[in-house]
Amino acid sequence: xxxxxIVRGACISIAIVLSRREFKxxxxxxxxxxxxxxxxxxxxxxxxxxxxxDWGDGLRVLTTYRPESCExxxxxxxxxxxxxxxxxxxxxxxxGKSFDYNSPYIVSLGHGRIIPGMDRGLVGMxxxxxxxxxxxxxxxxxxxxVGQVIPPNATLVFYVRLIKIERNGHSLxxxxxxxxxxxxxxxxxxxxxxxxxxxxxxxxxxxxxxxxEKSFSCIKDCRVEASDFKLNQKEREVVDKFSSSDPLVDQxxxxxxxxxxxxxxxxxxxxxxxxxxxxxxxxTFKQRVPYTYLHFSYYKVDNLAEGARCMFSYYFRHPTDxxxxxNAVFYREQLGLEEGEFVWREEAPGTLxxxxxxxxxxxxxxxxxxxxxxxHFEQALSLYSGALERCQLLCExxxxxxxxxxxxxxxxxxxxxxxxxxxDTMEYYPLLVTIVKEVLVCRIGCHEEMASKHLEVxxxxxxxxxxYLQFCYYKLGQIPKAAEAAATYQAMDPSNxxxxxxxxxxxxxxxxxxxxxxxRQEFVDIFNKLESEKKLLHFAERGHVKKRDGQRGDSxxxxxxxxxxxxx
Numbered sequence: 273x274x275x276x277x278i279v280r281g282a283c284i285s286i287a288i289v290l291s292r293r294e295f296k297x298x299x300x301x302x303x304x305x306x307x308x309x310x311x312x313x314x315x316x317x318x319x320x321x322x323x324x325x326d327w328g329d330g331l332r333v334l335t336t337y338r339p340e341s342c343e344x345x346x347x348x349x350x351x352x353x354x355x356x357x358x359x360x361x362x363x364x365x366x367x368g369k370s371f372d373y374n375s376p377y378i379v380s381l382g383h384g385r386i387i388p389g390m391d392r393g394l395v396g397m398x399x400x401x402x403x404x405x406x407x408x409x410x411x412x413x414x415x416x417x418v419g420q421v422i423p424p425n426a427t428l429v430f431y432v433r434l435i436k437i438e439r440n441g442h443s444l445x446x447x448x449x450x451x452x453x454x455x456x457x458x459x460x461x462x463x464x465x466x467x468x469x470x471x472x473x474x475x476x477x478x479x480x481x482x483x484x485e486k487s488f489s490c491i492k493d494c495r496v497e498a499s500d501f502k503l504n505q506k507e508r509e510v511v512d513k514f515s516s517s518d519p520l521v522d523q524x525x526x527x528x529x530x531x532x533x534x535x536x537x538x539x540x541x542x543x544x545x546x547x548x549x550x551x552x553x554x555x556t557f558k559q560r561v562p563y564t565y566l567h568f569s570y571y572k573v574d575n576l577a578e579g580a581r582c583m584f585s586y587y588f589r590h591p592t593d594x595x596x597x598x599n600a601v602f603y604r605e606q607l608g609l610e611e612g613e614f615v616w617r618e619e620a621p622g623t624l625x626x627x628x629x630x631x632x633x634x635x636x637x638x639x640x641x642x643x644x645x646x647x648h649f650e651q652a653l654s655l656y657s658g659a660l661e662r663c664q665l666l667c668e669x670x671x672x673x674x675x676x677x678x679x680x681x682x683x684x685x686x687x688x689x690x691x692x693x694x695x696d697t698m699e700y701y702p703l704l705v706t707i708v709k710e711v712l713v714c715r716i717g718c719h720e721e722m723a724s725k726h727l728e729v730x731x732x733x734x735x736x737x738x739x740y741l742q743f744c745y746y747k748l749g750q751i752p753k754a755a756e757a758a759a760t761y762q763a764m765d766p767s768n769x770x771x772x773x774x775x776x777x778x779x780x781x782x783x784x785x786x787x788x789x790x791x792r793q794e795f796v797d798i799f800n801k802l803e804s805e806k807k808l809l810h811f812a813e814r815g816h817v818k819k820r821d822g823q824r825g826d827s828x829x830x831x832x833x834x835x836x837x838x839x840x
Contacts, residue, residue, distance in 0.1 A: 348382030361427030
């Protein structure tokens with residue numbers, strides 16, 4: 273037959289090429305495709321051992337390879353991924369192949385989303401099975417054909433290889449990852465299989481925390497590497513088409529560089545089941561939504577203690593949630609917890625080290641133990657900056673996406689080495705806005721998370737450290753330290769009259785020079801970064817930015833001694 277002749281010819285050709293060690297010379301894209309297709313067909317022919325089956329109505333199926341172990345087979349409603357080569361039955365001409373797109377064909381079976389011959393012929397396949405599927409025109413494109421590619425009334429022959437089966441959001445035959453476990457957990461929840469929910473969601477959470485640890489390392493490393501990012505020749509040629517004065521190009525390059533770096537790092541650091549799920553799943557887990565399902569499932573399997581820990585872990589992140597407030601009352605009654613007593617699964621008030629130190633500083637301040645208060649507040653600041661950096665770096669997990677104009681419009685996934693800039697910068701500006709907004713919302717949220725105590729957010733959390741510290745240092749007689757703390761607070765709240773008065777008092781009473789009021793730049797930078805990110809987010813959402821009110825002032829300040837800050 274013509275099929276056998278093509279297969280034999282392809283196999284002989286490849287054997288000659290490989291025997292001459294000339295395979296490396298075939299690096300052009302079309303050559304790669306030809307070789308891949310030929311090898312694919314060779315493998316189909318070489319398998320042998322099966323007879324073609326008549327499935328009725330003209331549909332014929334020949335299994336050319338089936339793995340020894342076949343735990344799962346395709347059925348209606350499965351989403352399957354497969355490679356194919358399509359040929360005309362009359363002359364063997366190729367009219368299409370998945371290799372042209374560098375990706376498998378993906379479809380849900382049994383819903384009429386592909387031609388009937390394929391919708392029926394792909395049923396009952398094992399993972400990695402290969403088939404030849406042949407069917408007459410009425411199971412294909414009928415009398416109409418497809419343009420100049422497939423003529424009317426054409427018999428079609430498809431060579432297929434199944435590479436993935438998805439069922440209920442879970443990849444069958446593979447070690448499940450975060451997304452698959454989460455999807456399976458939700459399915460079990462709907463089916464009221466409570467112990468299965470616990471098993472699957474707990475494992476998904478465990479993998480998520482491991483993934484976050486490794487992602488944090490990659491993101492942190494890529495912050496340095498991206499600054500030294502070098503374009504290859506192809507990328508440089510594309511960028512050179514733009515005016516160097518276009519700031520959007522520079523912004524795009526920064527995000528594209530970091531995205532590429534993060535993705536490459538993760539490819540090496542993460543096993544397949546730890547690979548980043550889609551951004552929606554990441555956001556869901558960061559918001560601790562899985563704990564809402566876990567707490568109820570633990571309740572249903574009579575494990576109230578673990579159910580309470582899960583519920584409070586969610587309640588910490590969502591203190592205004594009315595249902596969680598009601599659940600908190602229930603668990604306190606059942607477990608005999610006092611009002612204000614909490615049990616947690618993840619870091620929360622009472623377990624956040626910087627918040628512990630801050631609260632201890634407040635207690636010592638109220639008892640006028642100035643030295644102890646200073647030690648606690650300084651420790652809180654040190655721990656806070658590290659915790660904030662970690663939280664905000666993990667916000668950049670969203671950088672692990674494709675920042676290419678081509679893929680944005682086609683697949684919305686990443687292949688940096690194939691990206692395209694387009695002359696109209698507004699073509700990629702919306703993509704930048706989308707990514708930057710996602711990162712900004714997360715980064716701003718980190719400040720709120722770091723400033724939470726007992727399910728409430730401490731307003732002006734960072735600046736309050738220095739309000740307390742300036743008075744503690746003043747009482748300890750360490751005036752230069754007090755001046756530094758006062759200047760730091762005023763840099764964050766320049767319109768505060770009390771601090772303005774304190775600075776004037778230190779200046780006149782202790783003859784301090786202006787350079788004595790140099791703020792602690794590390795924390796002023798943190799504060800200013802937050803303010804600028806709020807404005808940038810506002811600009812992205814509303815289209816304009818408001819200037820910050822207030823200025824640092826000392827000309828009209830009173831000269832009274834510093835007053836104790838009594839907000840406890």
